[in-house]
Amino acid sequence: MCGIIGAFDLVDSGVSVRSQVLEMARRIRHRGPDWSGIYSTDAAVLAHERLAIVDPRWGSQPLYSDDGKVVLVVNGEIYNHQELRESLPEYNFRTASDSEVILALYLRQGIDFIEELNGIFSFALYDQRDGSYFIARDHMGVIPLYYGRDALGQLFVASELKSLEGFCSTIAPFPPGCQLHSSSDSALPEPWYTRDWESFGAVFRSTTNIEHLREALEFSVSSQLMSDVPYGVLLSGGLDSSVIAAITKKHTVGELHSFAVGLKGAPDLLAAQCAAEHIGTIHHEVNFTLQEGVDVISDVIYHLETYDVTTVRASTPMYLLARVIKSLGIKMVLSGEGSDELFGGYLYFHKAPSAQEFHEETVRKLKKLYLYDCLRANKSLAAWGIEGRVPFLDKNFMDVAMRIQPQDKMIQADRMEKWVLRKAFEDYLPKSIVWRQKEQFSDGVGYNWIDALKAQAEYLVTDVEFAKVLERYPLNTPKSKEEYYYRTVFESHFPSDAAAGTVPSVKSIACSTPEALLWDASFQQVNDPSGRAVVHIHKDSYAELDG
Numbered sequence: 079m080c081g082i083i084g085a086f087d088l089v090d091s092g093v094s095v096r097s098q099v100l101e102m103a104r105r106i107r108h109r110g111p112d113w114s115g116i117y118s119t120d121a122a123v124l125a126h127e128r129l130a131i132v133d134p135r136w137g138s139q140p141l142y143s144d145d146g147k148v149v150l151v152v153n154g155e156i157y158n159h160q161e162l163r164e165s166l167p168e169y170n171f172r173t174a175s176d177s178e179v180i181l182a183l184y185l186r187q188g189i190d191f192i193e194e195l196n197g198i199f200s201f202a203l204y205d206q207r208d209g210s211y212f213i214a215r216d217h218m219g220v221i222p223l224y225y226g227r228d229a230l231g232q233l234f235v236a237s238e239l240k241s242l243e244g245f246c247s248t249i250a251p252f253p254p255g256c257q258l259h260s261s262s263d264s265a266l267p268e269p270w271y272t273r274d275w276e277s278f279g280a281v282f283r284s285t286t287n288i289e290h291l292r293e294a295l296e297f298s299v300s301s302q303l304m305s306d307v308p309y310g311v312l313l314s315g316g317l318d319s320s321v322i323a324a325i326t327k328k329h330t331v332g333e334l335h336s337f338a339v340g341l342k343g344a345p346d347l348l349a350a351q352c353a354a355e356h357i358g359t360i361h362h363e364v365n366f367t368l369q370e371g372v373d374v375i376s377d378v379i380y381h382l383e384t385y386d387v388t389t390v391r392a393s394t395p396m397y398l399l400a401r402v403i404k405s406l407g408i409k410m411v412l413s414g415e416g417s418d419e420l421f422g423g424y425l426y427f428h429k430a431p432s433a434q435e436f437h438e439e440t441v442r443k444l445k446k447l448y449l450y451d452c453l454r455a456n457k458s459l460a461a462w463g464i465e466g467r468v469p470f471l472d473k474n475f476m477d478v479a480m481r482i483q484p485q486d487k488m489i490q491a492d493r494m495e496k497w498v499l500r501k502a503f504e505d506y507l508p509k510s511i512v513w514r515q516k517e518q519f520s521d522g523v524g525y526n527w528i529d530a531l532k533a534q535a536e537y538l539v540t541d542v543e544f545a546k547v548l549e550r551y552p553l554n555t556p557k558s559k560e561e562y563y564y565r566t567v568f569e570s571h572f573p574s575d576a577a578a579g580t581v582p583s584v585k586s587i588a589c590s591t592p593e594a595l596l597w598d599a600s601f602q603q604v605n606d607p608s609g610r611a612v613v614h615i616h617k618d619s620y621a622e623l624d625g
Contacts, residue, residue: 080109080110080126080127080128080129080139080152080153080154080237081103081106081107081109081110081126081127081153081236081237081238081241081460082124082125082126082127082151082152082153082200082201082202082235082236082237083099083102083103083106083123083124083125083126083151083234083235083236083237083241084122084123084124084125084151084202084204084211084213084233084234084235084236085098085099085122085123085124085232085233085234086121086122086204086211086232086233086234086235086260087227087231087232087233087260088120088121088122088123088232089230089231089232090230090232091120092118092119092120092121092123095118095123095232096116096118096123098245099116099118099123099125100116100125102125102234102236102241102242102245103116103125103126103127103241105238105240105241106127106236106237106238106240106241107127108381108460108461108462108463109127109129109153109237109238109460109463110126110127110128110129110463111127111129111463112128112129112130112134112463113127113128113130113138114126114127114128115128115138115139115140115151116140117140117149117151117204119206121204121206121209122149122204122211124140124149124150124151124202124204125151126138126139126140126151126152129409129463129465130306130307130409131155131305131306131307131409131410131465132155132174132175132176132304132305132306133173133174133175133306134306134307136172136173136174136175137173137174137175137177137178139151139152139175139177141172141173141175141177141178141181142181143181143185144170147205147206147207148181148184148185148203148204148205148206148207149203149204149206150177150180150181150184150201150202150203150204151201151202151203152177152180152199152200152201153199153200153201153221153223153237154177154197154198154199154200154201154216154220154221155176155197155198155199155302155304155465155467156176156177156179156180156195156196156197156199157176157196157197157301157302157304157472158195158196158197158301159176159177159178159179159197162179162182162183162194162195163179163182166179166182166183166186168186169182169185169186176197176304177199177201179195180195180199180201180203181203183195184203184212189212189257189259192214192257192270192271193270193271195216196301196472196473196474197216198216198218198220198221198467198468198471199214199215199216199221200213200214200215200216200221200222200223200235200237200252201213201214202235209260210259210260210261211259211260212257212258212259212260213225213235213252213257213258213259213267214256214257214258214270215252215253215254215255215256215257215267216254216255217254217255217271217473217476218254218255218416218444218447218448218452218471218476219251219253219254219255219447219448219452220448220452220455220456220468220471221237221456222237222238222251222448222452222453222456222457223235223236223237223251223252224236224237224238224239224241224242224249224250224251224252224580225242225249225250225252225258225267226242226245226246226247226248226249226250226576227246227247227248228245228246228247229247234246235252238383238457239383239572239577239580240380240383240571240572243571243572243573243574243576243577244574246576247576248576249574249576249577249579249580250579250580251448251449251580252267253267253269254271254445254447254448255269255270255271255272256268256269256270256271257270273476273477273480275441275477275480275481276441278433278434278437278438278484280481281437281480281481281482281483281484282433282434282437282483282484282485284481284482284483285483286482286483286486286498288498288501288502289502290478291478291479291482291498291499291502292502292503294474294475294478294479295321295325295469295470295475295502295503296325296328296329297474297475298469298470298472298474298475299322299325299326299329299412299469300325300329301472302412302467302469302472303326303329303330303412305409305410307408307409307410308335308407308408308409308410309408309409309410309411309412310334310335310336310337310403310408310410310411310412311323311326311327311334311335311336311337311359311411311412311413312336312337312338312399312411312412312413312414312466313336313337313338313350313353313354313359313361314338314346314349314350314414315338315345315346315347315348315349315350315351315352315353315511315514316346316349316414316511316514316516317414317417317423317496317499317500317511317512317514317516318414318415318417318418318423318470318499319413319414320349320353320357320414320507320511321414321417321499321503321506321507322412322413322414322469322470323336323353323354323357323359323412324353324357324503324506324507325469325506326412327357327358327359333359333360334358334359334360335359335360335361335362335406335408336350336354336357336359336360336361336362337361337362337364337399337402337403337411338350338351338354338361338362338363338364338399339363339364339365339366339395339396339398339399339523340363340364340365340366340395340523341365341366341367341368341523341526341527342365344523345525346523347363347365349510349511349514350363351363352508352510352511353507353508353511356507356508356511357507362402362406364398364399364402366395366398368526368527368530370398371394371395371398371527371530371531372530372531372534374394374397374398375390375394375534375564375567376567376570376571377397377461378390378393378394378397378458379564379567379568379571380571381397381457381458381460381461382397382453382454382457382458383453383457383568383572383577383580383581384449384453384568384581385556385561385564385565385567385568385581385583386449386450386564386581386582386583387558387560387561387564388450388586388589389450389453389454390531390564391527391528391531392454393454393457393458395523395527396454396455396458396459397458397461397462400458400459400461400462400464401462403459403462403464404462404463404464408464409463409464409465410464410465410466410467411459411464411465411466411467412466412467412468412469413455413466413467413468414468414470415447415451415452415455415466415468415470415471416444416447416451416468416470416471416476417470417496417499418443418496418516418589419440419443419444419447419451420440420444420470420476420479420480421440421479421487421495421496421498421499422436422439422440422487422488422489422495422496423495423496423516424443424495424516424588424589424590425495425515425516425588426587426588426589426590426594426597426598426601427439427488427489427495428489428495429594429597429598429601430488430489430594430597431597433484433485433487433488434484435594435597436484436487436488437484437487439590439591439593439594440480440487441480442591442593443591444476444480446582446591447471449581449582450582450589452468452471455468482498486498494513494515495515495516496516500512500513531560532559532560534563535558535559535560535562535563536559538563539559539562539563539566543562544559544562547562551565551578553575553578553579554578554579554581554583555583556583557583557585561583565578568581587601587604
């Protein structure tokens with residue numbers, strides 16, 4: 079994982095902007111601790127902070143065309159780069175870096191090539207030949223990217239919000255699956271990624287092929303193992319991470335390290351140990367205390383750049399875990415993000431009234447992933463210079479998973495959530511893992527964790543302060559004391575309204591979209607992202623404990 083900065087539509091002098099871009103890049107050096115590079119003229123400035131995963135010796139950036147007139151900076155991985163190289167015999171590749179295929183494709187066919195890439199990426203390109211620039215982000219927004227303009231109208235793009243705060247008067251997440259070319263009639267990014275399966279009408283007559291699903295995920299994982307540095311897997315003990323870990327072990331020559339985090343005795347830790355023993359990984363269990371978790375909240379919010387409750391809850395243990403992974407010399411890990419969105423794994427999906435509602439909710443969830451789980455997975459790890467890869471969100475695998483018959487994904491009397499995925503890999507894992515109920519990460523690390531965060535917020539935010547919440551925060555007004563607390567911490571790092579506006583703030587139950595709250599009357603009375611808030615579904619729901 080790397081960090082990139084781009085500055086375009088320059089009005090100020092190149093020297094002045096270069097100095098500013100260097101400061102912007104310094105703020106995200108944690109993303110790329112291995113090397114720094116910069117390109118600077120009076121027309122554009124590009125900077126790169128490198129985490130060396132593929133071609134560590136020669137793959138430094140910016141990358142240049144043979145004549146030096148086209149310049150590129152990339153954050154991410156192109157998994158099909160070898161296949162693309164073979165289709166580009168006329169291009170003189172200077173490095174073994176997967177990123178260089180972007181430059182080669184652009185030189186051959188202009189901007190009409192993004193769909194050919196299979197990977198996770200954000201990039202910025204400047205073409206001196208005509209003074210144009212080209213910016214794009216991957217299909218799901220796995221790799222973060224923000225953009226904004228300053229008071230002079232100059233355009234800046236950056237891997238993280240912190241690079242733009244204080245410099246730009248407008249800031250927004252660069253939309254996933256979109257691109258922006260300077261010649262476009264629109265000043266806004268335009269979609270390059272669209273799929274027929276976004277419409278229920280395109281899939282409701284489809285058939286379900288479990289073997290095809292299995293083969294597609296196997297291929298996704300194996301293709302993402304390209305690495306010239308040590309890698310491992312995140313293993314929470316839930317279905318998704320366990321499936322990814324099992325497939326990774328199958329395709330790994332030699333030892334594979336797995337990692338789990340939680341309070342001592344947490345549900346996830348017990349399940350993770352069981353899964354690791356079955357798969358045969360070298361397993362590392364990392365314990366944290368409630369106080370250690372609470373103590374790093376400010377650091378987590380600084381790195382995550384959000385005050386969303388469920389993201390902060392889940393990111394804190396992951397942030398602590400990443401530090402341990404870094405200390406062991408591992409620079410890349412695979413994880414299970416995206417499965418719940420593809421297969422309707424969250425417990426509120428039990429209440430979906432129809433196959434159409436079920437499918438449309440999965441599409442809504444996928445389109446919002448860049449604001450939640452993708453953001454958490456990327457930035458929690460990048461804070462310590464670690465790259466995260468997410469095989470469930472592979473572009474080709476998503477096409478397979480989202481064309482499954484929606485009725486077959488629905489929870490029924492004899493089928494629990496994610497039944498199709500469980501059946502596809504039931505022979506890979508112990509029954510206790512394959513048929514384990516969905517446990518959201520922030521719950522699975524230990525139920526006391528969320529209780530401690532709520533208690534901390536209750537202690538720090540007085541009733542008088544919360545009564546004036548609308549007056550203090552008219553934009554994205556916090557709905558609970560916990561959210562209010564996170565918002566105050568966020569504000570200490572990112573004081574502008576422009577920064578605050580980049581964070582989602584919606585009512586939810588168990589990570590639902592607002593639209594799904596209409597599925598059940600009981601949902602209307604709840605605003606809690608924990609899976610335990612879905613009463614009489616989660617075996618340890620708040621209702622069962624109270625009763």
